[in-house]
Amino acid sequence: MSSLISDLINLSESTKKITAEYVWIGGSGLDMRSKARTLPGPVTDPAKLPKWNYDGSSTKQAPGEDSEVILYPRAIFKDPFRRGDNILVICDAYTPAGEPIPTNKRAPAAKIFSHPDVAAEEPWFGIEQEYTLLQKDTNWPLGWPVGGFPAPQGPYYCGAGADKSFGRDIVDAHYKACLYAGINISGINAEVMPGQWEFQVGPTVGIAAGDQIWAARYILERITEMAGVVLSLDPKPIPGEWNGAGAHCNYSTKSMRNDGGYEVIKKAIEKLKLKHKEHISAYGEGNERRLTGRCETADIHTFSWGVANRGASVRVGRDTEKEGKGYFEDRRPASNMDPYLVTSMIAETTILNK
Structure with missing residues (x-):
């Protein structure tokens, strides 16, 4: 990696905005997927994070003609790669109607643990x-x-x-x-x-x-x-x-x-x-x-x-x-x-x- 790219990655941010890397589990049940979004400021409570969608047809979790899958933020961790107030967000996946998709193993587990x-x-x-x-x-x-x-x-x-x-x-x-x-x-x-x-x-x-x-x-x-x-x-x-x-x-x-x-x-x-x-x-x-x-x-x-x-x-x-x-x-x-x-x-x- 060139030193300039390295310098840019490690830029000290002069903005209050943060980056949230949304992480979820793909269709194999083992592949991990993630994508990032900018938020207006620091967040510590997953309930205060916006839900987000992704193309489930590209992760073998939805058909191409109805490909939208919704990410529900569940747990926040400090991001060791971007650092600062930036975060990693562990999510689970739902249909637009709010039903857990078949590969979502977190939702049934949460039910058992909340018993x-x-x-x-x-x-x-x-x-x-x-x-x-x-x-x-x-x-x-x-x-x-x-x-x-x-x-x-x-x-x-x-x-x-x-x-x-x-x-x-x-x-x-x-x-x-x-x-x-x-x-x-x-x-x-x-x-x-x-x-x-x-x-x-x-x-x-x-x-x-x-x-x-x-x-x-x-x-x-x-x-x-x-x-x-x-x-x-x-x-x-x-x-x-x-x-x-x-x-x-x-x-x-x-x-x-x-x-x-x-x-x-x-x-x-x-x-x-x-x-x-x-x-x-x-x-x-x-x-x-x-x-x-x-x-x-x-x-x-x-x-x-x-x-x-x-x-x-x-x-x-x-x-x-x-x-x-x-x-x-x-x-x-x-x-x-x-x-x-x-x-x-x-x-x-x-x-x-x-």
Whole structure:
């Protein structure tokens, strides 16, 4: 990028006007779209932002002869790219008549989270988003020899060094950008497969978990775009004895966090067992390639749980067992899962299913 273009992008604005980047989810359920508009001044409440429309026929969300889809602003984050008072706006999508379009997973999730029984339990989520960085022209993981393989897994997990860690500048830039944006990002680490990383968001309450994961994914897409690297959320980017990518969901309710919570946790896990098939069907496309019972996963067809067991569907931590209260981790969701769908489904199964 020439220095003049760089200077222009970083111009200090001498106007009270701000830029709002409206972000939404496209027709595949995973592609993120965005466009910007100028507003007369700073806004901190999404309800005070104007609704906006887009061409749904170009995102596979509407037919060409009736292509208008309406964006409803739902959550505001500070824009780490434009900075100042400029904002990123997470939106969901509706027909002109006000009905959620079929790919809108936020609207049904918001209904579940606003149910009085769910709201009273204050469901907390901590989501571990794993992802793989790919070389743009080859779609092969960052740091891997083109068409070849690196040394076997072992030294890469939380590793350091030019032969073990690939893409740390992208990962650190993303970490800082999320903190700046106001996302409750709680940590990062290099994963077991080289070129694979993880960030964690949480604890967040209810619908905010989905809003924050989508905002963090969008920021990561933008940073990898600038770096000329491709972001992959494929659950098993490389077949064979290479770890897949998940989005483990750590979860607790007020009853689980209070004294006697361990019994509540065990009952919740039993409810999840009864709904195993329904959850698996909503936990991400291609997850059967990842949940093989190998490489730190449970088999997709069998529900299991255990204390400190990373080969189980659901893991309970040693601290939770010891203290008799706390949280558990659903290890089944794939890296490409929809956080609105997964978090609301866990809340519905464990709180509303009697």
